Amino acid sequence: MNTSLLIILAVIVVLAFVVIRIYNQLVTLKNRFENSFAQIDVQLKRRYDLIPNLVETAKGYLNHERETLEAVIAARNQAASALQNASQHPGDQGSMAQLAGAEGALGAAMGRLNVVMEAYPDLKANQNMMQLSEEMTSTENRIAFARQAFNDSVMTYNTYRQSFPTVVFAGMFGHSTDASLLEFEDKAEMQQAPKVSF
Numbered sequence: 001m002n003t004s005l006l007i008i009l010a011v012i013v014v015l016a017f018v019v020i021r022i023y024n025q026l027v028t029l030k031n032r033f034e035n036s037f038a039q040i041d042v043q044l045k046r047r048y049d050l051i052p053n054l055v056e057t058a059k060g061y062l063n064h065e066r067e068t069l070e071a072v073i074a075a076r077n078q079a080a081s082a083l084q085n086a087s088q089h090p091g092d093q094g095s096m097a098q099l100a101g102a103e104g105a106l107g108a109a110m111g112r113l114n115v116v117m118e119a120y121p122d123l124k125a126n127q128n129m130m131q132l133s134e135e136m137t138s139t140e141n142r143i144a145f146a147r148q149a150f151n152d153s154v155m156t157y158n159t160y161r162q163s164f165p166t167v168v169f170a171g172m173f174g175h176s177t178d179a180s181l182l183e184f185e186d187k188a189e190m191q192q193a194p195k196v197s198f
Contacts, residue, residue: 022166026175029160030091033153033179037090039146040182044083044103047139051076051110054132058113061123065116068109075109078102091154091179100184107184147182154179 055069062069082102086095117123124130158178161170170176 018165019169022169023173025160026157026166026170026173029153029157030175030179033150033157034090036146036150036153037087037182040143040150041083041087043139043143043146044079047136047143048076048080048083050132050135050139054113054129054136057126057128057132058117058123061120061126062116068113068116072106072109072113075102075106079106090150091157093177093180096180096182100182103184151181151183154181 051072055072058065059069079099079102082095082099086092086099089095160166161175161178
């Protein structure tokens, strides 16, 4: 009888350790992907801060392109709003989709601005514009690296959450859904950082 009781107690203790380990690992992996998103947040905010400077520098040269400049600022503001929402819910499918859509719109507006600016050689040669262009390119590269780190962290979390025996306990611990990747609509953009040239 004592042997049976000891075996039952040993099984309970082992099960308790397994459950505790699963819980701690889920928390660790969730914190890791949330921290990775915080790095994206920093880089996107840096880009959003650079865009008004870029538009101000271009204003003097692009007198007839007011609509394009306003579209860039509107897209920037929409992306900043989407980022703020996504920062409160990193990994949430709706937030990630909203941010990806806003970033796509911002990329399209910046692309139109680049096309317009090609027609103004004096603007491309402007020292401030050259410096801003270099900063934007550097920031785009940082965003691409941060997004890759976030997506890797999300994938690790999702894989662990879906694995057995974790899947049995994940819902009980508040980890009932997968985290969403941050994917932009343009698949080529994900493979190569956008090029900003002025």
